[in-house]
Amino acid sequence: MKNHTKTNITLGIDIGGTNTAFGYVDKKGNLITSSTIPTNPADPANKFFKRLISESELLLSKIENNYNLIGVGIGAPNANYFKGTVERPPNLKWGTTNVLEIIKKHFSLPVVITNDANAVAIGEFLYGAAKGMKNFVIVTLGTGVGSGIFVNGELYYGKDGFAGELGHTIYDPDGRVCGCGRKGCLETYVSAAGIKKTAYELLSNSTEKSELTEYKYEDLTPKIICEAAYRKDKVALKTFDFTSKILGIKLADLVAITNPEAIILFGGLTSAGDILFKATEKYMNMYLLNILKNKVKLLPSGLTGGASAIVGAGALIWTELEKLKKVSV
Amino acid sequence: MKNHTKTNITLGIDIGGTNTAFGYVDKKGNLITSSTIPTNPADPANKFFKRLISESELLLSKIENNYNLIGVGIGAPNANYFKGTVERPPNLKWGTTNVLEIIKKHFSLPVVITNDANAVAIGEFLYGAAKGMKNFVIVTLGTGVGSGIFVNGELYYGKDGFAGELGHTIYDPDGRVCGCGRKGCLETYVSAAGIKKTAYELLSNSTEKSELTEYKYEDLTPKIICEAAYRKDKVALKTFDFTSKILGIKLADLVAITNPEAIILFGGLTSAGDILFKATEKYMNMYLLNILKNKVKLLPSGLTGGASAIVGAGALIWTELEKLKKVSV
Numbered sequence: 001m002k003n004h005t006k007t008n009i010t011l012g013i014d015i016g017g018t019n020t021a022f023g024y025v026d027k028k029g030n031l032i033t034s035s036t037i038p039t040n041p042a043d044p045a046n047k048f049f050k051r052l053i054s055e056s057e058l059l060l061s062k063i064e065n066n067y068n069l070i071g072v073g074i075g076a077p078n079a080n081y082f083k084g085t086v087e088r089p090p091n092l093k094w095g096t097t098n099v100l101e102i103i104k105k106h107f108s109l110p111v112v113i114t115n116d117a118n119a120v121a122i123g124e125f126l127y128g129a130a131k132g133m134k135n136f137v138i139v140t141l142g143t144g145v146g147s148g149i150f151v152n153g154e155l156y157y158g159k160d161g162f163a164g165e166l167g168h169t170i171y172d173p174d175g176r177v178c179g180c181g182r183k184g185c186l187e188t189y190v191s192a193a194g195i196k197k198t199a200y201e202l203l204s205n206s207t208e209k210s211e212l213t214e215y216k217y218e219d220l221t222p223k224i225i226c227e228a229a230y231r232k233d234k235v236a237l238k239t240f241d242f243t244s245k246i247l248g249i250k251l252a253d254l255v256a257i258t259n260p261e262a263i264i265l266f267g268g269l270t271s272a273g274d275i276l277f278k279a280t281e282k283y284m285n286m287y288l289l290n291i292l293k294n295k296v297k298l299l300p301s302g303l304t305g306g307a308s309a310i311v312g313a314g315a316l317i318w319t320e321l322e323k324l325k326k327v328s329v
Numbered sequence: 330m331k332n333h334t335k336t337n338i339t340l341g342i343d344i345g346g347t348n349t350a351f352g353y354v355d356k357k358g359n360l361i362t363s364s365t366i367p368t369n370p371a372d373p374a375n376k377f378f379k380r381l382i383s384e385s386e387l388l389l390s391k392i393e394n395n396y397n398l399i400g401v402g403i404g405a406p407n408a409n410y411f412k413g414t415v416e417r418p419p420n421l422k423w424g425t426t427n428v429l430e431i432i433k434k435h436f437s438l439p440v441v442i443t444n445d446a447n448a449v450a451i452g453e454f455l456y457g458a459a460k461g462m463k464n465f466v467i468v469t470l471g472t473g474v475g476s477g478i479f480v481n482g483e484l485y486y487g488k489d490g491f492a493g494e495l496g497h498t499i500y501d502p503d504g505r506v507c508g509c510g511r512k513g514c515l516e517t518y519v520s521a522a523g524i525k526k527t528a529y530e531l532l533s534n535s536t537e538k539s540e541l542t543e544y545k546y547e548d549l550t551p552k553i554i555c556e557a558a559y560r561k562d563k564v565a566l567k568t569f570d571f572t573s574k575i576l577g578i579k580l581a582d583l584v585a586i587t588n589p590e591a592i593i594l595f596g597g598l599t600s601a602g603d604i605l606f607k608a609t610e611k612y613m614n615m616y617l618l619n620i621l622k623n624k625v626k627l628l629p630s631g632l633t634g635g636a637s638a639i640v641g642a643g644a645l646i647w648t649e650l651e652k653l654k655k656v657s658v
Contacts, residue, residue, distance in 0.1 A: 078620055087620045135488050149586070151480050158588025159464050160624055165585040168618040173578055180618055249502055256494040257478070257586055259487025289497040289509055291407055291416050295489055 006068040010321075011056060011107075012314030014116055015076040017041055017091035017143030018192075020048075022056055023307075024067060025314030029127035031307050032067065035059050045086075045097040053106045071110040072103055073317030075119025075309055077144055081161035084113055090168075090179035090187075091144050112320045116140065116309065117164055118155055120266050120301075121148030122319065123312025125155075129264050129302030136262045137254060139166060141247075141269035145187040145194075149258060166254060167191070171246055189246045192268055195222050199239045210235035226272040240275050248283025255296050256289055262297040266308065270300055335397040339650075340385060340436075341643030343445055344405040346370055346420035346472030347521075349377075351385055352636075353396060354643030358456035360636050361396065364388050374415075374426040382435045400439040401432055402646030404448025404638055406473055410490040413442055419497075419508035419516075420473050441649045445469065445638065446493055447484055449595050449630075450477030451648065452641025454484075458593050458631030465591045466583060468495060470576075470598035474516040478587060495583060496520070500575055518575045521597055524551050528568045539564035555601040569604050577612025584625050585618055591626040595637065599629055 009032060013022040016039060023034025037055055040048065060069060076099065077089040084100030086092075103111045121138040124130040130138070134153045140146045145167030149156045156163050167187035168180055175184025176197065188194050199212055199220065211228050212220065212235055228236035251263060269276060281298045288296075301308055338361060342351040345368060352363025366384055368377065389398060405428065406418040413429030415421075432440045450467040453459040459467070463482040469475045474496030478485045485492050496516035497509055504513025505526065517523050528541055528549065540557050541549065541564055557565035580592060598605060610627045617625075630637055 080620075147586075151485060152483075154481075156480060156587075159590040160588055160621070162618075162620055163586065163588040165588075165618055165621070169582040169585045170578055170616055173616065182616065182618070249499055253498040253582065254586065256498045257476075257492065257583065258485075259489055259492040259494075261488040287499055287502065287511065289491075289494055289511070291491055292489070292494070 006066060008070045009067045010314040010317045011060075011069060011072045012119070012310040012312065012316075013052070013056075013072065013074045013076075014119060014309035014313055015039060015074065016116065017077065020052060021310050022052065022059070023310040023314070024060065024063065024069070025311050025318075027318060029123070029311050029315060031311055033059055033063055034307070034310055039092065041092045043093070045092075045094040045099075046102070048094075049099075049102045053103070057106075069107070069109065071112075071317035071321055072107055073119065073313040073315070073320075074099060074103070074111070074113040075116035075313040075316070076113060077116055077146065079113045079115050079161070081112070081114045081118075081157050083161070084111070086113070090181075110317060110321060112317050114155075114157075114161070114316060115146060115148065115164060117146030117148040118157075119148070119312035119316055120309050121150055121155060121312065122315045123303055123308035124264055124266070124301060125150055126315050127303060127311060128308050129299045130262065131302070133261050135258070136260045136264065137164075137258060138264045138266055139251070140267045141190060141265060142267035143192055145191050147254070149260075151258075166250070169250060169253070171250060186246070186250050190243050190269070192222050195225060195239060195243050195269065196220050198242050199225050199235065202235050202238050202242065206235055206238075208234045212236060222269055222272070226275065229272075229275050240272065241279055244276060244279030245283045248280045249287045251280065251284045251298075252287035255284070255292055259292065260296060262299050264299045264301060266301045335395060337399045338396045339643040339646045340389070340398060340401045341448070341639040341641065341645075342381070342385075342401070342403045342405075343448060343638035343642055344368060344403065345445065346406065349381060350639050351381065351388070352639040352643070353389065353392065353398070354640050354647075356647060358452070358640050358644060360640055362388055362392055363636070363639055368421065370421045372422070374421075374423040374428075375431070377423075378428075378431045382432070386435075398436070398438065400441075400646035400650055401436055402448065402642040402644070402649075403428060403432070403440070403442040404445035404642040404645070405442060406445055406475065408442045408444050408490075410441070410443045410447075410486050412490070413440075415442070419510075439646060439650060441646050443484075443486075443490070443645060444475060444477065444493060446475030446477040447486075448477070448641035448645055449638050450479055450484060450641065451644045452632055452637035453593055453595070453630060454479055455644050456632060456640060457637050458628045459591065460631070462590050464587070465589045465593060466493075466587060467593045467595055468580070469596045470519060470594060471596035472521055474520050476583070478589075480587075495579070498579060498582070500579060515575070515579050519572050519598070521551050524554060524568060524572050524598065525549050527571050528554050528564065531564050531567050531571065535564055535567075537563045541565060551598055551601070555604065558601075558604050566604075569601065570608055573605055573608030574612045577609045578616045580609065580613045580627075581616035584613070584621055588621065589625060591628050593628045593630060595630045
């Protein structure tokens, strides 16, 4: 029974390789409340979802006097929108998991799942940097690398729901080993782990002094490398230049295929700011076909604090609910 | 004045880097009559279009007792659908040319222009190998390399009308010099000229006997290399393996981005048959992310004798005419 004194909300979940963020979102894209749990990528899927559901219910219990949950939207790596599954994600030890089944056992509500980058794309389209754009691409730079593609004002899923696997396009067929079992995927260079690897590779082949030598591999983070770069540490600067060049080359390919109005960069690595954006834009245009040079904007996320992933997942199910006309909103 | 005893037809023109094919097409996709002229890529645009228009009118004069021309559709490299221009095509010395203006001076009819690969995509969608498919990509392998992308049952143009520039995605940033002024574009490896270059590169670094040594560079053609390969000439076989590997890697990237139902290969090089298709399919799947492996069909054109480029260009203007509701058909 729908309670008419309460505001309808959806649960938006963003499953990342390191952390999982979730929160409750209203129709206007306001994030009512949110929280984060570690994903613990070595955990089996069932154990993870038990924790996630229990934490989501705890969070809901604090607001349910005023709000009415009407659906669940999930963004996850290797998610199949059509089947409701997550299929062998490279950064999680889940195998293939029917996420819809698991979630529906606990919430008797409409549930929809898509690629995590697709969820971000919906968030940016409805409430963020891509408002009013019909053709754009969102690129997520986090534990993994992904992309969500909007075509003619709609999210593009492709035949099997796997469109936009930018992180697993190949930069160098003989390059770095990837979690997906192949070599040289873009993700092995421009993800959080990729940038650490680059710093180590450059340290191993440098006579420059660098503050990065003070860190154990385990302790080194993109943030530390970024801060060192802003202090003009030469190895850190080279690390960002190398990363931006590879990202720029692969974005140039992406633009040659999709000719979008803008590319929006999202995720942990983008906190590097100019040192990443300016160099990536330079290299992207350098490697673009003349007719496409300087036509594509490279923008930061228009939503703060990583909220667009949760808000996007929440908005995804709002969109589906409208499609299904299951609720009047 | 429309003559009701005559059948309506459109003029379809396919401008290639070497030859330009044109013909008259009815609503059902039948090619009534067609012809070919050399493009002469060093000619200025005006000289080329003078020849083309004169030959088209000559061809029309032979059938105009029975047919009524109602529109012109053109497929050309670097064509801008939105502006009606061809913009600095790498393989033609045209600069930027307003093709719509030139054609409309001679034919007072609706005219539309798009990328040559897009025209082929429309032909395959309406009458060829992609009938009934909503998401597919056509890849043209000729003097240049291009692609046309169908998304949710419609041709995808992108923000500026330049989507699908697959030939100018980069295989190797330090690779072969391209006509577009950059290095390592896919086109420099898998086009007609690219495959010749590969044969010469492999000859220069081989101790094998090869019948390809009997040809001057000028005289060597993909057809000669292909025939030698079917006779098990080792250098020719290696040439096709090298070409298929690079094509397979870049098609894997294309599939990771667009997740289509099928990729249709079209153009001169595809007459190589199995020696190209089987190897390209093998490498494409080898370099594809596990969730996408073996999900995408690699198909030959469903239209004979290169007709799909003309028929597609003709169909393009049929489609536009229906959109504009300028004719009742």
